[in-house]
Amino acid sequence: MTVISITLPPDLLNKFETFMETKGYYSRSEAFRDAIRSLITETEIAKAQTENVAATIMVTCDHQRKDIDIKLTELRHEFDDVVIENVHRHIGxxxxxxxxxxxxxxxxxxxxxxxxxxxxxxxxxxxxFLML
Incomplete structure (x- = not known):
């Protein structure tokens, strides 16, 4: 197998380590491979859908990052041909x-x-995703 390296912030690494222990992964590599497979599978399923679809997209972000609100607003406007509704909620x-x-x-x-x-x-x- 090919060896790669990635950079993670300490808090994300700590959460990942806890996740690994909870799910019973025997190594970081196996947990990352599983996560990558899951992401690829999700993308392949989405691409297999018909041309006309409905989808819900949930995004979480840090409440303190006000720049994200601006970027999300810009994206909503850019994609207003497909975004039919948008909800913003504070979680804690x-x-x-x-x-x-x-x-x-x-x-x-x-x-x-x-x-x-x-x-x-x-x-x-x-x-x-939902096929229409």
Missing amino acids: EKYCLEIFITQGNNNRILTLINRLRGMHGIQQVKSM
Whole structure:
């Protein structure tokens, strides 16, 4: 197997280590491989959908990062052809939850998801697709 290295902030590494112990992974490598497989499978399932889909996209981010609100607003406007609803909620004092309800071109929605995943300060992006 090929060896790679990644850089993680300490708090994310601590959470990952706790996750590994809880789920019973025997190594970091195995846990990362499983996470990567899951992400790839999710993307493949999304691409297998028909051209016209509906999807919910849940995004979590740090409440203190006000720059993320600006970036999310810009993305909502850029993708207003597929974003039909958007909900913003504070979860405790530390987190924000954004829920995007989308409908339309599958590739356009996948592009939105990829852009969200690529934003600095976004902690997690989860999506669920429905064929129309």
